[in-house]
Amino acid sequence: MSMRVERASLEQVQKRFESLKKRKDPETFSEQDLDERIFKQQQEEEEKKRQRREKKKEKKKEQAGPNEPEDIDPDVAAMMGFGGFGTSKK
Numbered sequence: 001m002s003m004r005v006e007r008a009s010l011e012q013v014q015k016r017f018e019s020l021k022k023r024k025d026p027e028t029f030s031e032q033d034l035d036e037r038i039f040k041q042q043q044e045e046e047e048k049k050r051q052r053r054e055k056k057k058e059k060k061k062e063q064a065g066p067n068e069p070e071d072i073d074p075d076v077a078a079m080m081g082f083g084g085f086g087t088s089k090k
Contacts, residue, residue, distance in 0.1 A: 008016075
């Protein structure tokens with residue numbers, strides 16, 4: 001089995017174009033249909049973006065939740081050297 005593709009001649013290409021033109025009905029395509037399809041596609045893209053943003057927010061909340069300090073005794077925390085994330089004024 002050869003992987004080579006037969007080259008099409010000019011006549012073959014022209015015949016193919018003509019057959020495709022004849023097969024296509026001029027009334028099947030209208031500008032209104034195109035506008036509707038574009039509008040639907042834009043809506044779908046906006047919905048996908050919104051869903052991605054929501055997922056991202058949820059993921060951020062999940063990551064932020066476990067990092068909160070648990071019931072740590074402030075005296076023990078100060079003794080270990082971490083009292084908080086605030087800056088110290090000197």
